Amino acid sequence: MSRQDQIRLEIEEIDALRAEIERQAAAAAPRWNADPEEVQKSVARLVLALVEFLRKLMEKQAIRRMEAGTLTDDEVENVGLALMKLEETLHDIAGRFGLAPDDLNLDLGPLGRLI
Amino acid sequence: MLYLYAIVDAEPADSEGHQGQQGRQGLQSPLGVVVPEVPAVPDVPPPLPLLGEGIAGEPLRLVHLNGFSAVVGDLPDRPRPDRESLKGQDAVARRLAEIFQAILPARFGEVFSDEAALASKLAGREREMKEALARVRGCVQMTLRVFGAPEAAPKPETEETGPGSRYLAARRREAERARSLPEIEPLREALRPLLRAERIERADSGPLLGTAYHLVLRGQDGAYREALEAARERIGGRRVAATGPWPPYAFAPEAAS
Numbered sequence: 168m169s170r171q172d173q174i175r176l177e178i179e180e181i182d183a184l185r186a187e188i189e190r191q192a193a194a195a196a197p198r199w200n201a202d203p204e205e206v207q208k209s210v211a212r213l214v215l216a217l218v219e220f221l222r223k224l225m226e227k228q229a230i231r232r233m234e235a236g237t238l239t240d241d242e243v244e245n246v247g248l249a250l251m252k253l254e255e256t257l258h259d260i261a262g263r264f265g266l267a268p269d270d271l272n273l274d275l276g277p278l279g280r281l282i
Numbered sequence: 283m284l285y286l287y288a289i290v291d292a293e294p295a296d297s298e299g300h301q302g303q304q305g306r307q308g309l310q311s312p313l314g315v316v317v318p319e320v321p322a323v324p325d326v327p328p329p330l331p332l333l334g335e336g337i338a339g340e341p342l343r344l345v346h347l348n349g350f351s352a353v354v355g356d357l358p359d360r361p362r363p364d365r366e367s368l369k370g371q372d373a374v375a376r377r378l379a380e381i382f383q384a385i386l387p388a389r390f391g392e393v394f395s396d397e398a399a400l401a402s403k404l405a406g407r408e409r410e411m412k413e414a415l416a417r418v419r420g421c422v423q424m425t426l427r428v429f430g431a432p433e434a435a436p437k438p439e440t441e442e443t444g445p446g447s448r449y450l451a452a453r454r455r456e457a458e459r460a461r462s463l464p465e466i467e468p469l470r471e472a473l474r475p476l477l478r479a480e481r482i483e484r485a486d487s488g489p490l491l492g493t494a495y496h497l498v499l500r501g502q503d504g505a506y507r508e509a510l511e512a513a514r515e516r517i518g519g520r521r522v523a524a525t526g527p528w529p530p531y532a533f534a535p536e537a538a539s
Contacts, residue, residue, distance in 0.1 A: 176523045179429045183490035230454045240443070247446030 211264040212271070219257055219271040226250050284345075284400055285336065285357045286392040287374050289534070291384035291415040292344055292351040334377055337361055337370035345397050348408045350415060352400060353378055360393050379529040384419040386411070386534035407535075414535050421478050421497040422527035424506050426466075428491040430520030433465045460484050463492045465520055470494070472513035476506050481532050491520065495532035503527040 229246045232238045238246065258268055333342040336355030345352045361367045368390060375387040394400040404411065438451065461482050463470075470480075476498050484492040498506050503526055510524055 172521070176429070176521050179489050179521065180427055180523050183427065183429075183485070183488065186488055186490070226450075226453060229450060230457065233450055233454070240447070243450060244444040244446040247448070247450035248444070249446070251446060251449040 208264050208266070211260070212266055215257055215261050215264075215266065216271045222250060222253050222257065283357055283360070284394040284396060285340075285355045285361070286388040286394065286400065287336065287342065287353045287355065287371070288378050288382075288388055288529075289386040289404075289411055289415070290344075290351050290353055290378065290382040291419065292346075292382060332381060334374070336374060337367050342374070345400060347401055347404060350408070350411050352404075354397075354400070357393070360391060363390060375529040375531075379422070384415040385529060386414055386418065387529045387531050388534070410535055414533065417479055418497060418530040418533050420499055421530060422500050422503060423530045423532055424496045424498055424503060424524060424526035425528060425532070426469075426494040426496065426510075427523045427525075428463060428466055428494065428517075428520060429489045429523075430465070430491055430518075432491055435459060463494060465491055466494065466517050466522065468516035469510065469513045469522065472509050472516075473506065476502055476509060479533065497530060497533060498527075500527075 229238070229243075229250065233243050257271070261268065261271060333344070333353060336342050336357070338355070338357055338361065340355040340357060342353055342355050345354055371390055375385070378387075379385050394403065435455070438448070438455065461484070463482050463484060473496065477496050478499065479497040481495040482492060483495075496506070506526075507524060510522070514522065
């Protein structure tokens, strides 16, 4: 590898690390906001995040069972449809509170992201 | 308070001088290949002074748990994550990796009120810890960061019927893609004879395509770099940066961190 390629790689590596640090900093725990509308939004975010967490767990379990061949084709279809509609519903409710799908993945500090 | 540096395999040899089972049998690596056992190296815990000092100059000691041990130091407060402490912790992990055949470095900032709290945190996860220790035994970590254009995701198969089946199949493909880097497959093929285990994290966006963490036997990092250089041009102009050898940070289970 030439010296120029090596320097280019080092720059790209530093850029990638910077992006990761910025992502982590942006996900820092929010401060308490006494605005009533913000309180509603915070509660909605927490509740929806928990429901999304459970939905993801069910989805993983469904995929595991699908891979293991312990679900019939009809069961795969029904479970997939239910999970899909649940996801749509969650995103729809989240949107009414001004929340993006990414907001439903709570940062639990030292424990990492919820999902 | 107790500061955790690492989980290590420091079981004393039994009366006949046998080591624990981990080093004696072949291992099923995540690549699906049964790899041979690591050449036997005495794994008797060293005399305590050899453990050295921690990041605040405190003497390190072993806490024996159920089937493995923890290397800890006693600190008055949780250390601040500054440059000096982070470098200090890495230096401790590297030193411990020289002492012990199997080490799982802890994440920075893991504190416990006392030994009972540490034992409680790890209770019930003995099997997981022993498997992780067996995996890293005699190995170091090499880290490959891959930059460049992503390969298009493969087109979905059309055999699924309804929307529910297609939805689940798509989620399955996404999960598989998050753990794979098909862009460097020729490189992985060249490195495979040297790999004891592999973990891949695909990046979501940006020039960084992803990171591959590789476990290789100690002393084989030179051969790893040679194989990498020989195969570097086979990945369609994408760039890879290799660093290491490191203690096996990426192969330590969350429980140890």
